[in-house]
Amino acid sequence: MIDPRILRDDPDRVRAAQAKRGLPADVVDRALSADTARRESISAFESLRAEQKQLGKQVSRAQGDEKAALLDRTRALAADVKTAEARQAEAEAAWVETLKEIPNLAADEAPAGGEDDYTVLEHIGTPVEFDFEPRDHLELGRLLGAIDVERGAKVSGSRFYFLTGVGAQLEFALVNLANETARDHGFTQVIAPSLVRPRAMDGTGFLGQAADDVYRIEGEDLYLVGTSEVPMAAYHSDEILDAGSLPLRYAAFSPCFRKEAGSHGKDTRGIIRVHWFDKVEMFVYTTIEDSFAEHQRLLSIEKAFLDKLELAYRVIDTAAGDLGLSAQRKFDCEAWIPTQGRYRELTSTSNCTDFQTRRLDTRARFPDGTRHVATLNGTLCAIPRTIVAILETHQLEDGSVRVPEALRPYLGGVDVLKPVDVG
RNA sequence: GGAGGCGUCGCCUAGUCCGGUCUAUGGCGCCCGCCUGCUAAGCGGGUUUGGGGCUACAACCCCAUCGAGGGUUCAAAUCCCUCCGCCUCCGCCA
Secondary structure, three states: OOHHHHHEEEEEEEEHHHHHHOOOOOOHHHHHHHHHHHHHHHHHHHHHHHHHHHHHHHHHOOOHHHHHHHHHHHHHHHHHHHHHHHHHHHHHHHHHHHHHHOOOOOOOOOOOOOHHHEEEEEEEEOOOOOOOOOOOOHHHHHHHOOHHHHHHHHHHHHOEEEEHHHHHHHHHHHHHHHHHHHHHOOOOOEEEEEEEEEEHHHHHOOOOOOHHEEEOOOOOOOOOOOOOOHHHHHHEEEEEEEHHHOEEEEEEEEEEEOOOOOOOOOOOOOOOOOOOOEEEEEEEEOOOOHHHHHHHHHHHHHHHHHHHOOOOOOEOOOHHHHHOOOOOOOOOEEEEEEOOOOEEEEEEEEOOOOOOHHHHHEEEEEOOOEEEEEEEEEEEHHHHHHHHHHHHHOEEOOOEEEEOOHHHHHHHHOOOOOOOHHH
16 A cells, blocks of 8 residues: 555645546545544544553552442443544554555656557567468467367466466476576575465555456465465565665576456456466565665566567557556566567566555564555466467478577577477 | 464563553663764664644654454453464374
8 A cells, every 4th residue: 555644745746646547535534534533533532541551550549439430430441441442443453454455655756647658668579570471379389289278277267277288398398498587686585485374465456456366266265376476575564674785686487376357358268368378577685765766676577578580579568457456666678579560568567666565464673663665566477478479480481490599599409480280 | 174372552571360550571682862983792772553633744741552353441561252364183195
């Protein structure tokens, strides 16, 4: 959630931020009055409670009639304290609930507007031109014996797949390349749990508007994560970190699960949009002041990774309305998908500043006090979409696929994936 | 899955049986100061976190915080219940 102090001291800034995202600003006034109500209820409770404590001390010292009289008074007071405490808890909860409706304040640099109002920052590489009719990744995957969506659907339903043979090898190769890249940049490798408690899910902002997209385990208080951003953001929850330990850079591997509710009919062919995939995700804890430079750093690592895969892509600066609840700014790298004739998101990096750490209570001790830290996340490699881009971009006329040089060491030195006879 | 034990303000720890004197003890570490040729030792002080009031976002005063949440009571670290976590043993199992 946002800093309550900003809301109190500069509500107009929050109103402007809502407008930039195309959201109503009435929540600002609701939050302000909830704050007032909360503070009043706190004062009411605290003064009663102080009185109760004073009387309590007298009770323990008093004797006989005096004690009986005190007990009479204090019995009545106890009831008042109880009601006041309940009122305070209520007011506090109402305030938090309202505050949580307000998304992170978008960066000044982020373009205003919705999904289509992004700014293209740059184009890298040139989209491939073929002198033959290119096959889409599904067909290539079939020829190579790499992707099996029919059996995926049979076993698990639509939007599921098996990666087989070189498909499976490609996943391991990409994961290994991603991990090595992460290590080179000083990230600690992590394998994160993909089932989490509500606290982690809610703390990262995924139980808000995005709740429809989240799988819940029946009969348990657990959710399947849609990204390892969730366990990694919760990793240091309720902790006060040593400021000297920052930045903390993690590269977490985990499966990701998404219901894809509301995207019926979209990307139904292939493995562009699936209910489950594996991903290596960068996650960083740092100071708010350093977070902006760190965001650029994450972007540059993502770009370098796509460069290694010899893909053509563009970088966009996502508009405020498309940032999601937690982010203050977001850059997407979109790779050119030849058979779709357009750019598709492969990686995405967000600066969430102190939005998530306020909810999850992650702070650091600085020389001048304890403050919430910033969190950032960035995709290093989301497997299926990366495989799609590689297969389609590097395909040859006979259905073979050239392996980008950087990936060859992880594929036993193979430079071309060749069609196989499949049964 | 069954049985038992444990969880105290960075770490260790006293307190819990028998509720009020707990404004939570002591040690270690850390910070400030004194002392000292330097260092060490010694001496003195400080050292959870969040919130409210008042304000200069200081000082100060107050409230909460003994794993979390409820309950009993005038009063809960202490009694009761639920949950979470850790440990030990048994069973089962990759």
